[in-house]
Amino acid sequence: MSNRELIVLGTASQAPTRSRNHNGYLLRWDGTGVLFDPGEGVQRQMIHARVSAHDIDRICISHFHGDHCLGLPGVIQRFSLDRVPRPVYAHYPASGAGFFRNLRYASAFDEVVDLRERPIEREGPVATGPFGRLEAVRLEHRIDTFGYRLVEPEGRRMVPERLTGFGVHGPAIGKLQQEGVLRIDGRLVTVEQVSEPRPGQRFGFVMDTRLCDGVFAIADGADLLVIESTFLDEDARLADEYRHLTAAQAARVAAECGVRCLVLTHFSQRYADPRRFYDEATAIFDGTVVVAEDLQRVPVPQRR
Numbered sequence: 001m002s003n004r005e006l007i008v009l010g011t012a013s014q015a016p017t018r019s020r021n022h023n024g025y026l027l028r029w030d031g032t033g034v035l036f037d038p039g040e041g042v043q044r045q046m047i048h049a050r051v052s053a054h055d056i057d058r059i060c061i062s063h064f065h066g067d068h069c070l071g072l073p074g075v076i077q078r079f080s081l082d083r084v085p086r087p088v089y090a091h092y093p094a095s096g097a098g099f100f101r102n103l104r105y106a107s108a109f110d111e112v113v114d115l116r117e118r119p120i121e122r123e124g125p126v127a128t129g130p131f132g133r134l135e136a137v138r139l140e141h142r143i144d145t146f147g148y149r150l151v152e153p154e155g156r157r158m159v160p161e162r163l164t165g166f167g168v169h170g171p172a173i174g175k176l177q178q179e180g181v182l183r184i185d186g187r188l189v190t191v192e193q194v195s196e197p198r199p200g201q202r203f204g205f206v207m208d209t210r211l212c213d214g215v216f217a218i219a220d221g222a223d224l225l226v227i228e229s230t231f232l233d234e235d236a237r238l239a240d241e242y243r244h245l246t247a248a249q250a251a252r253v254a255a256e257c258g259v260r261c262l263v264l265t266h267f268s269q270r271y272a273d274p275r276r277f278y279d280e281a282t283a284i285f286d287g288t289v290v291v292a293e294d295l296q297r298v299p300v301p302q303r304r
Contacts, residue, residue, distance in 0.1 A: 003030050004300035009045040011265045011292045013230050014067055021045050021294050022067045032131040034058045036205050042071035043078055049295050053082040061092035062207040063145035064099040073106040079113035087114040091126050093144040094119035120146055137218050139209035141243045147218045152200030162194040210243040219257035224300045228266035229277055247277040251284035260301045265292040
């Protein structure tokens with residue numbers, strides 16, 4: 001199992017279908033699990049996907065339309081039922097704080113988990129940790145909506161040939177990585193001498209928006225971009241009216257922003273054949289295109 005992967009829990013838009021549940025996306029990023037937009041039925045989808053409440057460290061809500069948040073009560077109560085032992089953080093647009101509270105306490109239960117709310121007032125970083133930096137970016141929908149970007153800081157990649165040349169081996173490698181400098185056989189060796197820059201990876205999450213600057217900001221340099229494509233380009237007028245994207249628009253964003261893997265989702269039930277989304281996107285974007293299916297696992301591409 002990949003240490004970095006997307007687990008798709010639902011891919012429908014406003015109305016679920018027989019084969020598509022409401023939204024839900026779990027990003028596994030090394031030891032951190034981030035649940036995005038848990039829609040109605042997502043708790044059962046978690047069971048099908050073999051996802052536990054213990055796998056979730058953070059919840060990120062893009063906005064408070066039902067298909068993106070009505071699964072919250074079940075997920076929150078499951079944290080307490082399963083007695084998740086650590087704090088769980090919840091990020092959401094501050095203007096929807098009333099909605100979040102109503103969902104959090106939608107019914108009676110014994111609240112055990114330490115759920116820490118982090119309402120978002122404006123764009124910018126909302127959390128940092130071993131995973132890197134989690135940022136919120138404003139989008140353009142009919143109500144306050146934020147997309148999310150996870151940015152891993154740049155690091156260093158050890159070069160075996162350089163390590164050998166400087167006589168660094170075994171436990172000394174880890175010590176050099178930790179301390180940055182080490183004395184080997186009477187001379188100082190720095191981590192820069194035996195390594196090379198390693199670009200950090202990026203993940204982007206875009207839901208329910210018309211094309212805007214925020215979409216491009218989230219997509220910029222993303223190794224994996226999850227993006228709504230509610231409509232096909234033949235219905236671009238409807239997409240703009242309802243402030244959504246088409247598959248062609250999502251593909252153009254990916255092409256312009258250097259995205260490596262494009263995951264299309266949030267499909268309108270008006271389209272019966274998902275291949276049409278793939279055909280429309282691949283005509284514009286020559287990277288990897290995934291037309292998301294419920295319970296699918298999509299690995300984050302390996303480092304360049």
